[in-house]
Amino acid sequence: MSAPATEPSPGRRVSLLTLGCARNEVDSEELAGRLAAGGWELSEEPEDSDVIVVNTCGFVESAKKDSVDTLLAAADTGAKVVAVGCMAERYGAELADSLPEADAVLGFDHYPDLAQRLGDIVAGGTVASHVPADRRTLLPITPVRRPDVAQEVALPGHAQDGWGPRVLRTRLDDAPVAALKIASGCDRRCSFCAIPSFRGSFVSRHPDELVAEAAWLAGQGVKELFLVSENSTSYGKDFGRDHGGTRALELLLPRLAEVDGIERVRVSYLQPAETRPGLVKAIATTPGVADYFDLSFQHSSETVLRRMRRFGSTDSFLALLDQIREYAPAAGVRTNVIVGFPGETEADLAELERFLVGARLDAVGVFGYSDEDGTEAEGLDGKLDEETIAKRVSHISALVEELTTQRAEERVGEVVEVIVEQTGDEVTGRAAHQGPEVDGECVFAEPFDAAVGELVRAEVVDSEGVDLIVRRTGDPGR
Numbered sequence: 335m336s337a338p339a340t341e342p343s344p345g346r347r348v349s350l351l352t353l354g355c356a357r358n359e360v361d362s363e364e365l366a367g368r369l370a371a372g373g374w375e376l377s378e379e380p381e382d383s384d385v386i387v388v389n390t391c392g393f394v395e396s397a398k399k400d401s402v403d404t405l406l407a408a409a410d411t412g413a414k415v416v417a418v419g420c421m422a423e424r425y426g427a428e429l430a431d432s433l434p435e436a437d438a439v440l441g442f443d444h445y446p447d448l449a450q451r452l453g454d455i456v457a458g459g460t461v462a463s464h465v466p467a468d469r470r471t472l473l474p475i476t477p478v479r480r481p482d483v484a485q486e487v488a489l490p491g492h493a494q495d496g497w498g499p500r501v502l503r504t505r506l507d508d509a510p511v512a513a514l515k516i517a518s519g520c521d522r523r524c525s526f527c528a529i530p531s532f533r534g535s536f537v538s539r540h541p542d543e544l545v546a547e548a549a550w551l552a553g554q555g556v557k558e559l560f561l562v563s564e565n566s567t568s569y570g571k572d573f574g575r576d577h578g579g580t581r582a583l584e585l586l587l588p589r590l591a592e593v594d595g596i597e598r599v600r601v602s603y604l605q606p607a608e609t610r611p612g613l614v615k616a617i618a619t620t621p622g623v624a625d626y627f628d629l630s631f632q633h634s635s636e637t638v639l640r641r642m643r644r645f646g647s648t649d650s651f652l653a654l655l656d657q658i659r660e661y662a663p664a665a666g667v668r669t670n671v672i673v674g675f676p677g678e679t680e681a682d683l684a685e686l687e688r689f690l691v692g693a694r695l696d697a698v699g700v701f702g703y704s705d706e707d708g709t710e711a712e713g714l715d716g717k718l719d720e721e722t723i724a725k726r727v728s729h730i731s732a733l734v735e736e737l738t739t740q741r742a743e744e745r746v747g748e749v750v751e752v753i754v755e756q757t758g759d760e761v762t763g764r765a766a767h768q769g770p771e772v773d774g775e776c777v778f779a780e781p782f783d784a785a786v787g788e789l790v791r792a793e794v795v796d797s798e799g800v801d802l803i804v805r806r807t808g809d810p811g812r
Contacts, residue, residue: 348374348452349383350506351408353401354391356513356562356602356770358419359506361490362389365418365448366504372449376504385414385452392421392532395704402433409435414455416440418448424532426464439463442488469519469534477521477536477572484537491515492539501550510557510753510787511770516544516586517563521571522605524632525643525710526672526703529564536568541577541586545593552595557787558753559590559599560770566601567608584616591622597789598753600769602628606654607645614654618661624766625662629654631669634689635682638675641714648689655693664748666767668697673730674723675703677716683726690733696741697773697800698734702727735799742774742797749807752776754788763790765802774800782806 348369352362365387366376377383386408390401401421408415414437422429423441430439437455441464444451451461472487473480492515505512519534520527548559563569570582578585583601590599601617606629618625633639634648658665671686690698702723705712718726750765761778768774778784779795792804 346374346453346456347377347383348385348387349377349380349413350387350389351380351404352389352506353404354389354393354397354420356560357491357515357518357564358389358391360503360513360515360562361419363503363506364491365389365445366506367502368445369449369452370504371502372453374449374452376506380408380413381411383411383413384456385416386411387416387418387448387452390417390419390421392419392424393529394701394706397421405433405436414452416452416455418444420529420532422464423469424466424528426466428466430463441466442469442490445488445490466532468531470530473519473535473537475535478574480535480537480572487534489518489534489537491518492537501547503547503550505551505554508555508786510555510755511560512551512554512556512558513560513562514544514548514551514590515539515563516561516566516583517569520564521568522565523643523710525641525714526675526706528706528709531708533564536565536572538569538572538582541582541589544586545589548590548593548596552593555787557595557597557789559596561590561599561601563603565605565608566603567605567610567613580610581612584612587616587620587623591620596622597787598622598624598751598766600624600626600766602769604629606631606651609654611657614658615661618658618665625665626767626769627658627665627667628769629667629669631689632672633675633678633682633686635678635685638678638682638686641677641711642672642675643710648685648692651689652692664745664767666696666765666769666773667693668699668769668773669695670699670701671730672701672703673726674718676711676714676718678703678718678726683730686730687733690730690737694741694744695734695738696767697738697769699772700727700731700734738800739797742800742802745794745802746797748794750776750792750794750802750804752778752790752792752804754784754786754790757781757784757786765804774802776802776804779803779805 350362380386391397417436417439422439438461517538519536520530521536636647752763754763756762761784762775793807794802796803
């Protein structure tokens with residue numbers, strides 16, 4: 335069960351607005367659990383709230399702008415406004431100075447006492463703004479020394495009373511899919527990415543704790559678990575030999591898939607250079623685990639990848655995809671690519687095209703490079719002008735649209751298992767190769783009496799872009 339709530343008192347209605355990734359969604363549900371336990375009433379209507387907490391995203395410029403716009407709109411309601419999340423953690427007092435509309439800018443270290451801090455703000459008090467620091471310095475450099483120290487550091491999305499029945503989390507929607515955070519932080523040093531500096535070093539959650547939270551989510555009606563982290567392929571590196579070490583994720587997946595009520599487990603955020611054969615096999619062949627590979631390729635030119643401080647090449651990436659499809663020919667694969675990285679040549683772009691054409695990916699996010707504060711890439715030479723980057727983004731995006739449409743067409747005739755997410759005049763859901771929100775959906779050719787969360791076996795009869803048109807064929811095969 336979730337944490338017991340204290341009876342709300344007058345002036346203690348709070349709304350949570352979440353921006354950014356699924357990891358932030360988990361953090362918001364943890365905050366909701368903390369606030370409910372602290373006597374706050376959760377409200378879906380910001381206009382009726384005493385405090386609006388905005389869980390910001392600080393990853394790229396467009397996300398920062400969305401976060402600021404949301405904070406300003408929240409201030410227009412007349413409620414107190416508090417910024418938390420990645421942008422607040424990353425900029426802290428600097429954000430507070432530039433955004434006086436926010437009544438407080440709080441970092442991750444404020445999360446355990448957030449209920450009290452909001453009470454102080456509603457009472458007219460002032461809470462000092464967060465002062466940013468490199469969170470990688472809070473934990474030992476050696477991963478296996480981190481577990482004992484990690485409990486003394488605020489790790490958003492990790493809050494649980496041991497791994498018993500008490501989960502400090504409150505669901506903020508009734509969707510049949512929910513993110514389950516398996517780890518926080520990242521030890522990689524990609525030259526374009528600032529995330530490790532404000533999310534900290536990599537820390538895995540105990541597998542027993544994850545199984546307990548999965549069971550709790552199943553009790554809340556969840557049918558699909560979406561495993562999230564900054565880097566899922568590192569899961570268990572800080573366990574040493576305990577719990578399987580670097581094989582920990584391979585061992586965890588069957589346990590999660592066996593949780594009563596869970597129909598599907600999906601893994602996200604895989605680093606290609608760390609995706610070992612054993613993990614490929616586990617994802618592709620474990621019953622109840624989606625044969626779905628969210629691989630962070632970013633580029634395929636060796637030259638560009640080295641400047642990104644990443645590893646791999648077109649040929650090594652294609653070989654990895656061949657390995658995946660040996661186990662599961664219909665496996666779903668998605669990725670993101672960055673176009674216009676400093677020093678990227680026309681030959682590098684052509685190499686990326688060669689990879690995309692050969693890869694047969696189901697979904698690809700295309701992003702134009704932009705400088706990020708405090709990253710190594712910010713100081714690299716060979717910067718491309720905005721017009722060149724925009725042209726390359728447009729070119730690669732058009733290619734991706736053509737290729738992913740072709741990949742969807744190839745699936746006509748396949749039999750898929752669809753988790754229903756919308757019912758009524760149109761019934762829609764997602765197959766195993768389709769991640770939440772970003773990878774397209776399955777649309778049933780004829781509506782039927784379906785329940786949200788139901789697993790339905792269907793044949794693909796047509797496609798529209800990356801979406802599939804499907805027809806029910808019988809009972810699930812699981």
